[in-house]
Amino acid sequence: xxxxxxxxxxxxxxxSTSDFDLPSIFGHSAYSTKPVFLVAxxxxxxxxxxxxxxxxxxxxxxxxxxxxxAIYGFVRNSIGEEIIGHEFMRFVPFLFTxxxxxxTNNVFGIVPFLQFPAMSHVGFPYVLALFSFVIFHYVGxxxxxxxxxxKGIAFMPGVPKAVYILLTPIEIATFFLVRPLTLSLRxxxxxxxxxxxxLVFITGGDYMLHDSHIFMKVLSPFSFAFGxxxxxxxxxxxxxxxxxxxLLTALFIAGALADEH
Amino acid sequence: MAKKPxxxxxxxxxxxxxxxxxxxxxxxxxxxxxxxxxxxxxxxSGLIIWGGIGLGLDHWLHTHFIALIGLLLGAGSSxxxxxxxxxxx
Amino acid sequence: MxxxxxxxxxxxxxIGPAIATGMIFAxxxxxxxxxxxxxxxxxPIAFLGFALAEALALFGLVLAFVLK
Numbered sequence: 412x413x414x415x416x417x418x419x420x421x422x423x424x425x426x427s428t429s430d431f432d433l434p435s436i437f438g439h440s441a442y443s444t445k446p447v448f449l450v451a452x453x454x455x456x457x458x459x460x461x462x463x464x465x466x467x468x469x470x471x472x473x474x475x476x477x478x479x480x481a482i483y484g485f486v487r488n489s490i491g492e493e494i495i496g497h498e499f500m501r502f503v504p505f506l507f508t509x510x511x512x513x514x515t516n517n518v519f520g521i522v523p524f525l526q527f528p529a530m531s532h533v534g535f536p537y538v539l540a541l542f543s544f545v546i547f548h549y550v551g552x553x554x555x556x557x558x559x560x561x562k563g564i565a566f567m568p569g570v571p572k573a574v575y576i577l578l579t580p581i582e583i584a585t586f587f588l589v590r591p592l593t594l595s596l597r598x599x600x601x602x603x604x605x606x607x608x609x610l611v612f613i614t615g616g617d618y619m620l621h622d623s624h625i626f627m628k629v630l631s632p633f634s635f636a637f638g639x640x641x642x643x644x645x646x647x648x649x650x651x652x653x654x655x656x657x658l659l660t661a662l663f664i665a666g667a668l669a670d671e672h
Numbered sequence: 673m674a675k676k677p678x679x680x681x682x683x684x685x686x687x688x689x690x691x692x693x694x695x696x697x698x699x700x701x702x703x704x705x706x707x708x709x710x711x712x713x714x715x716x717s718g719l720i721i722w723g724g725i726g727l728g729l730d731h732w733l734h735t736h737f738i739a740l741i742g743l744l745l746g747a748g749s750s751x752x753x754x755x756x757x758x759x760x761x
Numbered sequence: 762m763x764x765x766x767x768x769x770x771x772x773x774x775x776i777g778p779a780i781a782t783g784m785i786f787a788x789x790x791x792x793x794x795x796x797x798x799x800x801x802x803x804x805p806i807a808f809l810g811f812a813l814a815e816a817l818a819l820f821g822l823v824l825a826f827v828l829k
Contacts, residue, residue: 584717
């Protein structure tokens with residue numbers, strides 16, 4: 412099989428990380444690349460959809476209002492209320508914005524003609540994780556006071572004093588480094604790998620279709636079919652990752668709110 | 673908002689029958705969904721911190737064994753931390 | 762092709778913890794489904810088992826990068 416590939420014209424160039432460095436659309440600015448416009452488009456789409464869904468609120472909801480309320484209800488009840496508890500209403504706007512923003516940008520990865528998940532550029536998840544990081548620490552400090560909050564993080568009660576040398580660095584690293592980092596890198600890595608996977612199947616199918624050998628042309632539709640199948644799998648992953656980043660943010664907020672017992 | 677029937681016996685830090693978190697979960701650790709994520713975070717940061725210290729000492733002293741000791745120490749102490757946070761009553 | 766065999770080794774070594782995590786949570790879920798009041802007893806055991814399996818996987822990940 413590999414010998415056939417070598418025999419058929421110039422070698423196949425596999426997709427790589429350089430496929431994510433898209434050229435700028437206007438001039439030579441780093442601020443006018445495709446991901447930036449996709450993020451702007453997602454903000455417009457989300458705003459238009461939810462303004463339209465909530466504008467004519469009726470007792471008997473229209474289809475539009477029903478779908479808007481279903482998404483809002485999902486974030487409010489099964490993420491906000493379940494995880495955070497009685498103070499959840501304060502955080503629902505943030506959680507809802509986070510969820511809709513991430514899910515829209517993720518699903519752009521498989522929408523025809525857009526076909527690029529902005530979250531596969533690591534800068535976007537970093538900013539989202541920074542928001543979540545600032546909010547959950549702020550909430551904890553405001554609720555418990557700075558000293559008590561930091562003491563609750565760094566010193567586990569009921570442990571011999573010598574053990575703190577081992578445990579305190581781990582606790583501090585977990586709360587101030589690993590949590591925001593894993594929050595952003597999980598989203599980034601899933602979107603990056605998913606987009607790369609689709610690129611492999613689609614560009615591979617394209618290459619095989621234009622190959623001179625008839626055997627490769629026959630096999631090419633299988634590659635495309637697998638790419639389409641993987642697109643549906645990606646849709647599942649994209650929704651799941653949007654859910655997970657919102658769920659984890661809610662969990663961190665709930666943890667910062669929880670009192671020491 | 674009490675729609676669900678009250679749960680029979682919930683673990684600590686779980687939401688009660690009314691969907692209200694009773695707040696006993698420390699740092700989101702008591703939530704059942706949260707525990708697995710928190711455990712992952714603790715383990716990875718234990719390995720990073722103590723393994724990193726060991727690697728730095730290796731680099732400084734031109735040896736090759738302190739990194740391994742640091743990694744074992746990090747894994748051990750983060751497992752101890754997990755035991756303290758999630759298992760001990 | 763460029764790369765290091767360390768990562769192939771890590772991929773192989775991650776199979777074990779993956780199966781272990783799956784089995785631990787499968788047993789936990791079926792235990793709680795059969796006897797919901799046993800949840801508070803089973804939960805710490807399940808999470809300790811998960812932590813041990815996960816520690817092995819992360820240990821493999823770190824060693825894959827550290828070992829030269």
